[in-house]
Amino acid sequence: xxxxxxxxxxxxxxxxxxxxxxxxxxxxxxxxxxxxxxxxxxxxxxxxxxxxxxxxxxxxxxxxxxxxxxxxxxxxxxxxxxxxx
Amino acid sequence: xxxxxxxxxxxxxxxxxxxxxxxxxxxxxxxxxxxxxxxxxxxxxxxxxxxxxxxxxxxxxxxxxxxxxxxxxxxxxxxxxxxxxxxxxxxxxxxxxxxxxxxxxxxxxxxxxxxxxxxxxxxxxxxxxxxxxxxxxxxxxxxxxxxxxxxxxxxxxxxxxxxxxxxxxxxxxxxxxxxxxxxxxxxxxxxxxxxxxxxxxxxxxxxxxxxxxxxxxxxxxxxxxxxxxxxxxxxxxxxxxxxxxxxxxxxxxxxxxxxxxxxxxxxxxxxxx
Numbered sequence: 119x120x121x122x123x124x125x126x127x128x129x130x131x132x133x134x135x136x137x138x139x140x141x142x143x144x145x146x147x148x149x150x151x152x153x154x155x156x157x158x159x160x161x162x163x164x165x166x167x168x169x170x171x172x173x174x175x176x177x178x179x180x181x182x183x184x185x186x187x188x189x190x191x192x193x194x195x196x197x198x199x200x201x202x203x
Numbered sequence: 204x205x206x207x208x209x210x211x212x213x214x215x216x217x218x219x220x221x222x223x224x225x226x227x228x229x230x231x232x233x234x235x236x237x238x239x240x241x242x243x244x245x246x247x248x249x250x251x252x253x254x255x256x257x258x259x260x261x262x263x264x265x266x267x268x269x270x271x272x273x274x275x276x277x278x279x280x281x282x283x284x285x286x287x288x289x290x291x292x293x294x295x296x297x298x299x300x301x302x303x304x305x306x307x308x309x310x311x312x313x314x315x316x317x318x319x320x321x322x323x324x325x326x327x328x329x330x331x332x333x334x335x336x337x338x339x340x341x342x343x344x345x346x347x348x349x350x351x352x353x354x355x356x357x358x359x360x361x362x363x364x365x366x367x368x369x370x371x372x373x374x375x376x377x378x379x380x381x382x383x384x385x386x387x388x389x390x391x392x393x394x395x396x397x398x399x400x401x402x403x404x405x406x407x408x409x410x411x412x413x414x415x416x417x418x419x420x421x422x423x424x425x426x427x428x429x430x431x432x433x434x435x436x437x438x439x440x441x442x443x444x445x446x447x448x449x450x451x452x453x454x455x456x457x458x459x460x461x462x463x464x465x466x467x468x469x470x471x472x473x474x475x476x
Binding site for chain 1: 325326
């Protein structure tokens with residue numbers, strides 16, 4: 119049964135890729151007195167409404183979009199989550 | 204050696220036609236046009252991103268700017284523009300293809316060049332002249348220079364940090380594909396001379412075949428004596444010599460089509476890059 123699924127894609131800098139934005143946030147947190155923040159990685163959340171025959175199909179379709187456009191696998195990792203409801 | 208067009212024509216050289224791709228948000232297209240037409244006296248034409256006709260050009264240039272507002276990632280959306288299918292075929296088939304700044308980002312996103320360009324390490328938009336060392340003067344883009352030449356060329360970018368895996372970097376070095384490197388006044392590739400944190404001070408790289416070059420600095424901005432510096436003109440002069448030598452290939456004409464110049468709204472055009 120085809121319906122519209124709400125899908126979240128979380129894109130983050132890959133392990134080992136320097137993330138200057140995250141590092142700047144970490145330092146700012148330190149300046150504010152938040153001790154013990156060892157690492158900050160800043161990514162982006164992309165929320166899609168995808169029509170598909172089931173949650174699995176929505177996920178598969180979104181993963182294809184990630185490979186082609188939404189993420190750059192050279193520098194980024196991504197996680198796809200189909201939201202229930 | 205200086206070979207202008209008129210001298211070239213007299214010497215029996217065929218001249219060169221350069222195609223400059225215009226994406227919504229390109230803003231260094233006219234600079235390249237002037238470098239080619241006024242700096243060299245060669246011909247240039249604009250190629251609209253929605254077109255699929257490369258108009259028989261000898262060289263394709265992807266110019267600087269903020270194509271599609273740099274949304275998602277710099278170059279990521281432009282890479283799927285209609286004309287990019289033709290550009291990719293042209294480049295893969297040996298056509299001389301030059302990506303400057305945003306054009307370099309597009310070439311990486313299109314996997315025509317390895318690696319990626321990410322946010323400058325210092326998070327600053329850097330807009331000033333840099334020292335560039337010519338690492339390989341045997342490419343169709345650098346034959347007018349000598350290896351080790353130090354050029355003075357402007358940069359203008361926020362996302363110019365070149366990153367790639369260690370294996371890719373080693374391969375680039377071993378195959379002499381690092382074409383330009385950021386250097387200081389003494390020609391040393393120091394950390395202080397590196398404006399964006401690029402791996403191994405890399406400013407420009409070529410593909411394995413040598414017909415595709417991407418670089419972050421803007422040679423077209425230092426190509427006219429009226430601008431006070433012509434260090435960058437050698438890139439275009441080299442291309443002219445390469446075309447005269449029959450390197451690269453001429454693009455095909457695509458099917459005739461209606462121009463759609465009004466169709467694309469220019470998104471996020473900034474002052475430079």
